[in-house]
Amino acid sequence: MAAPRMGLRARLYAPEADPPAAHVAPVTRGAWDDADALAAFAASVDVVTLEFENVPLGAVETLAPLVPVRPGARALAVAQDRLTEKRFLNEAGARTAPFAPVEDAASLGAALAALGLPAILKTRRLGYDGKGQARLNSAADAPAALAAMGGAPAILEGFAPFAREVSVVIARGADGATRAYDPGENVHRDGILRTTTVPAALDADAAARAVAVATRIVDALGYVGVLGVELFHMPDGAFWVNEIAPRVHNTGHWTINACAVDQFEQHLRAVCGWPLGDPRRHCDAVMENLIGDDDAAWPRLAAEPGAALHLYGKAGARPGRKMGHVTRTTPRR
Amino acid sequence: MAAPRMGLRARLYAPEADPPAAHVAPVTRGAWDDADALAAFAASVDVVTLEFENVPLGAVETLAPLVPVRPGARALAVAQDRLTEKRFLNEAGARTAPFAPVEDAASLGAALAALGLPAILKTRRLGYDGKGQARLNSAADAPAALAAMGGAPAILEGFAPFAREVSVVIARGADGATRAYDPGENVHRDGILRTTTVPAALDADAAARAVAVATRIVDALGYVGVLGVELFHMPDGAFWVNEIAPRVHNTGHWTINACAVDQFEQHLRAVCGWPLGDPRRHCDAVMENLIGDDDAAWPRLAAEPGAALHLYGKAGARPGRKMGHVTRTTPRR
Numbered sequence: 259m260a261a262p263r264m265g266l267r268a269r270l271y272a273p274e275a276d277p278p279a280a281h282v283a284p285v286t287r288g289a290w291d292d293a294d295a296l297a298a299f300a301a302s303v304d305v306v307t308l309e310f311e312n313v314p315l316g317a318v319e320t321l322a323p324l325v326p327v328r329p330g331a332r333a334l335a336v337a338q339d340r341l342t343e344k345r346f347l348n349e350a351g352a353r354t355a356p357f358a359p360v361e362d363a364a365s366l367g368a369a370l371a372a373l374g375l376p377a378i379l380k381t382r383r384l385g386y387d388g389k390g391q392a393r394l395n396s397a398a399d400a401p402a403a404l405a406a407m408g409g410a411p412a413i414l415e416g417f418a419p420f421a422r423e424v425s426v427v428i429a430r431g432a433d434g435a436t437r438a439y440d441p442g443e444n445v446h447r448d449g450i451l452r453t454t455t456v457p458a459a460l461d462a463d464a465a466a467r468a469v470a471v472a473t474r475i476v477d478a479l480g481y482v483g484v485l486g487v488e489l490f491h492m493p494d495g496a497f498w499v500n501e502i503a504p505r506v507h508n509t510g511h512w513t514i515n516a517c518a519v520d521q522f523e524q525h526l527r528a529v530c531g532w533p534l535g536d537p538r539r540h541c542d543a544v545m546e547n548l549i550g551d552d553d554a555a556w557p558r559l560a561a562e563p564g565a566a567l568h569l570y571g572k573a574g575a576r577p578g579r580k581m582g583h584v585t586r587t588t589p590r591r
Numbered sequence: 592m593a594a595p596r597m598g599l600r601a602r603l604y605a606p607e608a609d610p611p612a613a614h615v616a617p618v619t620r621g622a623w624d625d626a627d628a629l630a631a632f633a634a635s636v637d638v639v640t641l642e643f644e645n646v647p648l649g650a651v652e653t654l655a656p657l658v659p660v661r662p663g664a665r666a667l668a669v670a671q672d673r674l675t676e677k678r679f680l681n682e683a684g685a686r687t688a689p690f691a692p693v694e695d696a697a698s699l700g701a702a703l704a705a706l707g708l709p710a711i712l713k714t715r716r717l718g719y720d721g722k723g724q725a726r727l728n729s730a731a732d733a734p735a736a737l738a739a740m741g742g743a744p745a746i747l748e749g750f751a752p753f754a755r756e757v758s759v760v761i762a763r764g765a766d767g768a769t770r771a772y773d774p775g776e777n778v779h780r781d782g783i784l785r786t787t788t789v790p791a792a793l794d795a796d797a798a799a800r801a802v803a804v805a806t807r808i809v810d811a812l813g814y815v816g817v818l819g820v821e822l823f824h825m826p827d828g829a830f831w832v833n834e835i836a837p838r839v840h841n842t843g844h845w846t847i848n849a850c851a852v853d854q855f856e857q858h859l860r861a862v863c864g865w866p867l868g869d870p871r872r873h874c875d876a877v878m879e880n881l882i883g884d885d886d887a888a889w890p891r892l893a894a895e896p897g898a899a900l901h902l903y904g905k906a907g908a909r910p911g912r913k914m915g916h917v918t919r920t921t922p923r924r
Contacts (some may be wrong), residue, residue, distance in 0.1 A: 259595055262615050265902030265915065282595050282615055515851060518899040518920060533894035540874050540897075540920050561866035564873075566851040569598030582598065587851060587873050589923065 420490035427510035753823035760843035
């Protein structure tokens with residue numbers, strides 16, 4: 259939806275019969291492992307980017323010799339595996355919660371001994387919005403938590419007694435330039451983002467340190483595009499990275515209404531080699547996700563003064579499904 | 592482009608092989624007088640609106656019994672003919688420049704005698720951006736001006752020695768509710784809009800009177816949708832209506848970046864029976880059109896802090912062709 263505003267034409271590649279974005283751009287349907295379909299798609303475009311981080315790495319590796327793919331295989335590989343991601347982050351000088359790999363009861367026992375309680379067991383791959391996670395409050399929770407992983411490789415993460423959760427949505431261009439939006443402060447409920455408030459309750463020094471962490475990450479990845487960095491602001495003032503997402507990020511949706519160049523355009527600018535846009539916000543903003551049947555309130559939200567309503571047009575509401583969001587802007591304080 | 596953000600699906604009807612909007616929504620190709628194609632299109636949608644005012648009236652009359660068409664035939668008929676429009680405006684209590692119909696040399700002579708000089712001769716139909724217009728500074732200009740009309744019915748308009756040009760972009764819902772954006776102040780060059788600045792240099796009373804003129808017009812038309820009203824602010828403080836456009840308006844493009852609900856969404860809200868959105872601006876704004884090869888400056892504009900760049904992706908620049916626009920927002924004064 260950002261592309262036509264920039265005079266760019268988008269094409270999509272998707273394995274689904276009717277992906278949501280089919281309403282705004284033409285779709286090439288193909289499997290992730292269909293090398294011929296991928297090659298034909300590559301020949302039809304100037305540059306490829308990814309809408310979500312779980313595109314199979316093999317598809318990106320098939321495309322990469324044929325057309326620039328931004329972000330590339332490295333960022334994807336890091337973001338697809340929580341263990342690889344944590345190790346990468348620590349090597350890049352970014353702090354994280356303590357962690358240990360878990361493959362069975364024995365390694366879980368060792369991990370619990372090392373990290374203490376409470377702790378969270380997560381599948382290494384394919385988890386989001388609290389799915390594929392189990393919290394351990396006592397050693398007795400271990401068998402059920404392990405069973406919840408369904409035999410998949412996992413990672414135990416130590417508890418992070420954070421003061422607040424913030425995120426930095428940052429762009430890096432092919433030339434290495436970076437631009438970060440102001441950090442947003444996030445509130446989750448039931449493992450799902452409910453609100454992002456900008457500015458976060460951070461002083462200027464803390465905000466700058468949060469951006470510095472994000473910058474370190476995109477530089478270490480040689481990243482091109484927009485990347486979301488979720489951070490725990492710890493009571494001692496340090497920032498721990500919770501996770502990174504190699505794409506536009508739900509916590510950056512407020513930029514649609516509060517910045518001259520929003521995160522979607524910024525991502526395309528980076529991917530297409532345009533100058534990165536000014537990330538300054540002209541308003542303060544609170545973004546609220548509409549989850550499950552929250553969107554039934556749309557007539558009230560549509561009539562609310564100052565509220566910008568975004569509905570995704572998904573076919574049906576399910577508990578926990580993100581159906582839209584509303585952003586309320588106010589003059590900068 | 593506003594529809595998918597609202598969870599709405601747009602379909603287009605167009606006679607051209609490759610209309611610009613084909614990049615963002617599926618197109619039914621059909622002639623304006625193809626009743627079968629129009630009926631099939633009507634059956635595929637819930638409501639019809641119009642992108643520009645020169646859709647042949649017959650097409651709207653074919654559609655209207657089959658599906659709601661907003662705005663409808665009356666607004667279109669009024670806006671397609673400058674003479675009908677002026678008469679409607681005066682009957683609705685809105686002032687205009689003095690005018691007289693012109694069909695030949697005799698009626699032009701009579702009109703000049705009545706209105707005086709300078710004056711502007713315009714075709715009654717299908718003129719925009721200064722096309723189909725000829726200025727008369729002396730009686731000697733009459734034959735050339737008449738020849739420039741190419742035999743088409745015309746209207747002579749008396750000169751309006753305005754202090755400034757402003758416009759009001761106003762929405763009216765099917766329930767009769769109206770919402771107007773703050774008046775913008777327009778600068779034209781060579782008959783083409785160059786910039787719109789918001790707020791206009793009007794005091795609160797004058798701004799309210801400008802909005803009142805626009806409200807009177809949409810009420811008199813029983814209008815549903817967004818309508819642009821171009822006004823001359825006269826030295827005595829009165830507003831004369833220059834012209835009306837039954838659609839989103841170039842002078843309302845600033846709302847994309849300065850309002851929670853922009854004119855495009857507002858138009859769809861009215862057409863679809865949603866509550867009208869809050870028209871208040873959260874920023875001041877200057878919108879500048881990129882005309883002809885102005886868009887060659889895009890790399891500089893893309894890098895300009897605070898500038899929101901919109902490129903239309905048109906295939907080729909021609910002198911006078913609108914290729915995009917840039918909106919610069921600043922905190923409200």
